[in-house]
Amino acid sequence: MNSLPSTTTLRLIQELQDGKIDHNEAARRIAQLHTAKSETYSETLITGIVLTGLSWAITGGSLVIPIAVAFLTWDTYMGQRRERLERFKFIAQGKILEYLPDDDRNLFEELLPETQAQKAIPPSYVSPQAQAMTRTLTQTQSGQGIQVIDVARAIAHNLKPLIVSARPRVGKGIIVSHAIHLAKQQHGVMVWMIQPKPHPDELGYWQECDRFLGLNLEDFDKNDDQVATQLTEFFLEWRAQAHRPVILIIDELVKLQAMQPKWYKDFLIPQCLVEGSSGETDRRFLWLMTQSPLVSDLGMSGGNRSAFEFMTLQKADTQEHLESAKKSLSSLKSIPSPEDYARSPVGTLAFHSAYNSWAAVPRYPVPTLAPDRVLSDGLRTTVTISTDSSVRTGSDGDDPEFRVWEWAWQKLTRFPAGKTGRELWNDCPKSITGTLTRDQFDQYLATAVEVGCLLDDGTGKLTHNPNLQP
Structure with a gap:
């Protein structure tokens, strides 16, 4: 049976929550509380005095044995003082959680800042592929070798504002999708997502998102006002909704910056800085995904970036990306060897700023959509699940x-509100129109109206028929 936390522990928690003491003072008091039990100074001295007196009486006044007993007593006393001093320093210098009893530790864990929480990923995060290697990332930093770590679980365990940087096809989407699943299990989070490039093969990654805004920015003009409005409204709605904790994931920052530079500079970057500095207090967490290794490319200075944790994923053939990533993260010093990459079953290593160490990425199952999967409204309008469980968007064979x-x-x-045929023609990417002429395009739209999948509102604008999808 678990014992109840001590009255002193509960009082400390209340004072922390009320703001009467800060975390440093809490650390000092915890150190005093849990090292005081090792104090036996008075018992040691009293025992030593008694033994010294008895030995003096028994030996008829000889000083040799009493002096020896007195020396042993003093040595024991000083040893106890050294032990308590070391234990006090160990706890008060940010290692509180490692010393507290289990019941007390669970209560304090959520209240203590990152600097005083245990910095190593717990051994339970070591993937099954590396059960023999149970060292933590902190131990890895001490030169004991890179091990396979469940990186997604580490992200989900301690929710923080986060930037994930990796070249395309390295696996950042798969890792983040598993982190979403685990964060929902551990914290009951609600997850929102802005996806500027909803790739058909990757839509299964985001099936657990509660709200999803998928906008293929290549289909729109640069700085399209309607797109900017949708992005702004979605972001502000995320911030205003009541559920906590809540995560907003924004993918393809480079694409956003290229296609919506005005919105990106005037709205997104200031909001990112606000969320990085104060969103965590309200249990809002912003996760940003980018191909760029340079934080400066994202419009953030090093100081502003420090509000976010930073994780980069690398393969043996992405050394140029890695060299650039080092400029964004001062603690990223070491360059992995080819043998290090071989430790990962997928040849991928992860470096996380919170742990300042490399970890080998395990092989995660690729998330796929099932026909009976219940999707958010936004994702359901972006993807169609066919009868053979495959995902199709944007095309069907070679039929133009x-x-x-x-x-x-x-x-x-x-x-x-609809769009005119001319607006649709201007918006339509070359990958869809191919060699079509404007007249052919208009004829196809007219046929779509005839069969009922598009609707003509009578003013020259077309809308979609929600009851009849092509």
Whole structure:
């Protein structure tokens, strides 16, 4: 049976919550509380005096044995003082959780800042592929070798504002998708996502998102006002909703910066700085995903970046990206060897700023959509699940007419007010139109209206038919 936390522990927690003491004072008091039990100074001295007196009486006044007993007593006394001093320093210098009893530790864990929480990933995060290697990342930093670590679980365990940097096809989406799943299990989080490039093969990664805004920015003009409005409204709605904790994931920052530079500079970057500095207090967490290794490319200075934890994923063939990432993270000093990459079953290493060490990434299952999966409204309008459980968006074989129908239907789901044929033609990417002429494109739209998948509102604007998707 678990014992109840001590009255002193509960009082400290209350004072922390009320703001009467800070975390440094809490550390000092915890150190005093849990090292005081080792104090036996008075018992040692009394025992030593008694033994010295008895030995003097028994030996008929000889001083040799009493002096020896007195020396042993003094040595024991000083040893106890040294032990308590070391234990006090160990606890008060930020290692509180490592010393507290289990019941007390669980209560303090959520109240203590990162600097006083245990910095190593717990051994339980070591992946099954490396059960023989139970060292933590902190031990890894001491030169005991890189091990396979469940990086997704480490991210999910201690929610923080986060930047994930990696080249395409390295696996950042897969890791973040597993972190979403684990964060929901551990913390009951609600997850929102802005996806500027909803790739058909990766939509399964985001199936656990509660709200999803998928905008293929390549389909829009640069600095499109309607897109900027949608992005702003989605962000502000995320901030205002009541559920806590809540995460907002923004993917493809480079794409956003290129296609929405005005919104990115005037709105997103200031909001990122606000969320990085104060969002955590309100249990809001912003996760940013980017291909760029340089924080300066994202519009953040080193000081502003420090509000975010930073994780980079690397493979043996991404050394140029790694060299650039070192400029964004002063603690990233060591360059892994080819043998280090071989420790990962997928050839990928992760460096996380909170742990200042490399870890080998395990092989995570690739998330795929199931036909009976319940999706958020935003994701459901972005993806169609076919009868064979495969994902299709944007095209069906080589039929150009069907490609236009489906693209236009998906496009208009994001614009309830509708668009004219000319606007759709201007927005449609070359990958859809191919060699089509404007007349052919208009004819395909007219046929889509005839069959009912698109609707003509009578003013020249087309809208999608929610009951009939191509």
